[in-house]
Amino acid sequence: MKDQIETIETKTRKKIRTTGADAVMRSLIHEGVEIIFGYPGGAIMPVYDALMDHSDKIKHILTRHEQGAIHAAQGYARVTGKVGVVMATSGPGATNLITGIADAMVDSTPIVCITGQVTAPLLGTDAFQETDVIGISMPVTKWNYLITKPEEIPEIFAQAFFIARSGRPGPVLIDIAKNAQFGEFDFEYRKCVKIRSYVPKPVVKPEKVRQAAELINKAKKPYILFGQGVILGNAEDEFRAFVEKSGIPAAWTILGACALPKKHPLNMGMLGMHGNYATNIKTNECDLLIAVGMRFDDRVTGDLKRYAPQAKVIHLEIDRAEINKNVKADVAVLGDVKESLPMLTKLIEKRDHSAWIKEFKEAEKIEYEKVIKNDLYPRKEGLTMGEVIRILNEKTHGDVIVVTDVGQHQMITSRYFEFRNKRSFVTSGGLGTMGFGLPAAHGAKIGAPDKEVVLIVGDGGLQMTIQELGTINQTQAAIKIILMNNKDLGMVRQWQEMFFEKRYSETYLLNPDFIKVAEGFGIKGKKVLHRPELDTAIQEMLDYKGPYFLEVNIEKEDNVLPMVPAGASVSEVVLEHKK
Amino acid sequence: MSLDNRKNGERRQNYTISAFSENHIGLLNRITIIFTRRHVNIESLTVSASAIKGIHKFTIVVNDTREKVDKVVRQIEKLVEVLKAYYHTDDEVIYQEIALYKIPTKALIEGDDLEKTIRKHNARILEVRPEYTVIEKTGYKEDYMALFEELRKYGVLQFTSSGRVAVTRSSKELLATYLKEAGELTAEYENN
Ligand SMILES: Cc1ncc(C[n+]2csc(CCOP(=O)(O)OP(=O)(O)O)c2C)c(N)n1
Numbered sequence: 023m024k025d026q027i028e029t030i031e032t033k034t035r036k037k038i039r040t041t042g043a044d045a046v047m048r049s050l051i052h053e054g055v056e057i058i059f060g061y062p063g064g065a066i067m068p069v070y071d072a073l074m075d076h077s078d079k080i081k082h083i084l085t086r087h088e089q090g091a092i093h094a095a096q097g098y099a100r101v102t103g104k105v106g107v108v109m110a111t112s113g114p115g116a117t118n119l120i121t122g123i124a125d126a127m128v129d130s131t132p133i134v135c136i137t138g139q140v141t142a143p144l145l146g147t148d149a150f151q152e153t154d155v156i157g158i159s160m161p162v163t164k165w166n167y168l169i170t171k172p173e174e175i176p177e178i179f180a181q182a183f184f185i186a187r188s189g190r191p192g193p194v195l196i197d198i199a200k201n202a203q204f205g206e207f208d209f210e211y212r213k214c215v216k217i218r219s220y221v222p223k224p225v226v227k228p229e230k231v232r233q234a235a236e237l238i239n240k241a242k243k244p245y246i247l248f249g250q251g252v253i254l255g256n257a258e259d260e261f262r263a264f265v266e267k268s269g270i271p272a273a274w275t276i277l278g279a280c281a282l283p284k285k286h287p288l289n290m291g292m293l294g295m296h297g298n299y300a301t302n303i304k305t306n307e308c309d310l311l312i313a314v315g316m317r318f319d320d321r322v323t324g325d326l327k328r329y330a331p332q333a334k335v336i337h338l339e340i341d342r343a344e345i346n347k348n349v350k351a352d353v354a355v356l357g358d359v360k361e362s363l364p365m366l367t368k369l370i371e372k373r374d375h376s377a378w379i380k381e382f383k384e385a386e387k388i389e390y391e392k393v394i395k396n397d398l399y400p401r402k403e404g405l406t407m408g409e410v411i412r413i414l415n416e417k418t419h420g421d422v423i424v425v426t427d428v429g430q431h432q433m434i435t436s437r438y439f440e441f442r443n444k445r446s447f448v449t450s451g452g453l454g455t456m457g458f459g460l461p462a463a464h465g466a467k468i469g470a471p472d473k474e475v476v477l478i479v480g481d482g483g484l485q486m487t488i489q490e491l492g493t494i495n496q497t498q499a500a501i502k503i504i505l506m507n508n509k510d511l512g513m514v515r516q517w518q519e520m521f522f523e524k525r526y527s528e529t530y531l532l533n534p535d536f537i538k539v540a541e542g543f544g545i546k547g548k549k550v551l552h553r554p555e556l557d558t559a560i561q562e563m564l565d566y567k568g569p570y571f572l573e574v575n576i577e578k579e580d581n582v583l584p585m586v587p588a589g590a591s592v593s594e595v596v597l598e599h600k601k
Numbered sequence: 602m603s604l605d606n607r608k609n610g611e612r613r614q615n616y617t618i619s620a621f622s623e624n625h626i627g628l629l630n631r632i633t634i635i636f637t638r639r640h641v642n643i644e645s646l647t648v649s650a651s652a653i654k655g656i657h658k659f660t661i662v663v664n665d666t667r668e669k670v671d672k673v674v675r676q677i678e679k680l681v682e683v684l685k686a687y688y689h690t691d692d693e694v695i696y697q698e699i700a701l702y703k704i705p706t707k708a709l710i711e712g713d714d715l716e717k718t719i720r721k722h723n724a725r726i727l728e729v730r731p732e733y734t735v736i737e738k739t740g741y742k743e744d745y746m747a748l749f750e751e752l753r754k755y756g757v758l759q760f761t762s763s764g765r766v767a768v769t770r771s772s773k774e775l776l777a778t779y780l781k782e783a784g785e786l787t788a789e790y791e792n793n
Contacts, residue, residue: 160634161634161638164681185681218684220681345675
């Protein structure tokens with residue numbers, strides 16, 4: 023029988039006598055880790071001590087809260103495609119990571135979390151700061167492991183990185199008992215290349231590709247839906263080639279946003295609850311849906327019973343458990359889209375679907391008149407989130423990395439920002455985690471220091487992780503923060519207005535003076551109250567060399583439309599709400 | 602096309618799920634979480650060795666629709682330590698459960714009808730002590746519950762039954778075939 027785990031030798035073949043804590047650092051270096059986001063404490067102190075001996079190779083960013091550390095690692099991972107690494111102590115340190123781990127799990131972000139644990143003999147005794155982190159994190163990790171002996175460290179780290187980054191990526195947690203950090207052993211590192219029980223990528227079956235191509239070549243009104251799978255597979259180019267040869271209109275889930283440039287002539291816009299009008303209604307008019315690296319989330323499909331009943335479905339997907347989970351596939355092409363898309367492109371006929379695309383464009387005109395125009399060029403006095411994004415487009419031409427928090431500003435940003443580059447959008451999709459934005463933007467800037475990183479955040483979400491302004495001041499990472507301040511939990515207020523008879527239960531926020539807060543953290547800030555100041559203020563922000571905080575006073579009663587109300591069908595997307 | 606198993610009124614029935622794994626602590630927990638999260642009740646669960654050295658087998662019985670079971674099995678198979686998972690209806694497997702009954706020995710001595718009952722049910726006596734006797738019965742649930750009903754009148758002091766153990770009707774362990782094929786090519790995966 024073959025070995026359960028296959029490894030390969032790394033450059034340094036000599037064994038080194040060292041401690042577990044030092045082995046942790048050496049293992050990270052072997053995995054190419056350059057940055058750790060973390061927060062120290064009793065149970066992880068030996069590792070923090072060892073960190074000092076390797077500071078030439080690994081940098082550590084001390085956040086102000088462990089949640090800040092994991093969201094930063096997520097932002098870093100999303101823009102770089104590398105594994106984000108997080109370190110925290112036992113008990114409260116580890117439990118503070120859970121929200122971010124859950125977020126990374128549902129959004130398939132490669133993360134390795136390293137947490138300290140009480141010394142092995144004390145496990146299960148309710149020792150000081152002991153929590154069952156393995157138990158707590160089990161449902162929200164791709165894999166986790168409790169290390170109780172130093173000898174386990176290299177092998178488990180090698181597996182952790184392999185699992186986190188391969189196949190459908192995800193978060194992995196390694197809990198290390200303190201005795202394993204202190205203990206000495208002979209360190210040697212071998213990279214993990216295979217685990218017998220784990221199949222990261224199914225091999226693409228040419229037969230399935232052929233069946234898919236047949237359906238595509240026969241279709242009259244085919245429609246491509248794409249998601250983050252394209253980005254995770256580094257398959258933006260392959261995807262674009264497929265779209266262009268097929269001539270098929272394409273629409274994206276929120277996490278797929280930057281997989282195809284917004285202005286590409288075949289990009290029809292965003293799907294789902296706060297997506298575009300045409301993209302939603304055409305779902306129920308097409309004759310073939312080609313889903314590429316997306317998972318038919320309920321925010322995308324609305325009522326499943328009335329979701330594209332007329333259409334045949336092709337599903338290109340790496341994760342077998344996603345096939346037929348929500349929407350039944352007539353042809354499922356399992357595998358990495360990086361491999362399956364070129365195979366498919368080869369077999370499809372070059373087509374022009376301009377009559378069908380014209381139908382999209384006509385629906386788009388309706389949306390433009392009813393919604394977009396008023397969002398982007400408002401005639402009322404109050405400022406809208408849409409016009410802020412419009413000016414940002416005009417000034418950056420989409421050539422920045424955009425990070426958002428969660429709420430109305432997130433949907434407005436997705437709808438209107440003109441994404442141009444690969445990996446240029448970071449947002450919390452599946453979990454919708456408020457407080458994600460600020461730390462994630464910081465992590466994104468650390469991962470892409472040469473890119474301009476702009477955070478769009480609401481006043482509610484900002485205050486969930488506002489302490490990270492302190493971290494940003496310490497690193498001086500030059501992120502540009504635009505606070506869309508509507509003095510409300512905007513998205514919840516919108517639901518109350520539309521579906522709860524305007525009963526505004528607990529959505530008003532009495533906010534601090536944010537500019538003073540930013541300045542208190544050492545970050546330059548400016549507040550915009552009126553339209554004439556907006557343009558120059560955004561320019562000033564972009565021109566500024568360091569981190570910058572721009573607060574924009576947004577009209578309170580703005581709603582994000584169109585909307586597929588919860589439980590409605592995609593064809594019931596509404597364009598207006600009578601006040 | 603949309604999927605909704607309740608609407609289709611799809612039939613619920615017993616399924617025996619067999620999941621094969623590398624031995625790892627905590628895996629049982631990871632597996633059961635998959636069921637609890639989806640509100641699927643586990644009727645019985647047995648962890649045992651398999652015919653292949655070093656590989657463990659989880660035998661889980663659930664009563665649900667094929668569609669739901671199919672989804673659960675895919676999630677189980679997705680777990681890093683799980684090699685492969687299968688599910689079968691009752692006619693696709695040969696299965697047994699075992700039941701133990703403890704009754705007062707007095708009942709055995711006073712009259713011969715208890716002995717007849719034991720014979721009739723193909724049960725056997727495991728141990729006789731002055732105070733109690735332990736009877737064992739292997740079979741399907743209906744069988745050992747029928748015996749239980751009959752033993753009632755003697756006063757059953759203790760009763761317990763095991764989870765299901767099952768083998769498939771195919772000649773070899775399905776996993777063995779899988780591993781053999783995967784030996785060269787782990788990524789070769791049976792498409793849905
Ligand atoms: C941690 C967390 N708590 C609660 C929610 C529910 N929620 C979704 S959007 C929203 C309002 C967000 O308000 P704000 O940050 O001001 O952004 P806006 O919608 O006004 O743009 C809330 C409370 C959430 N998504 N995450």
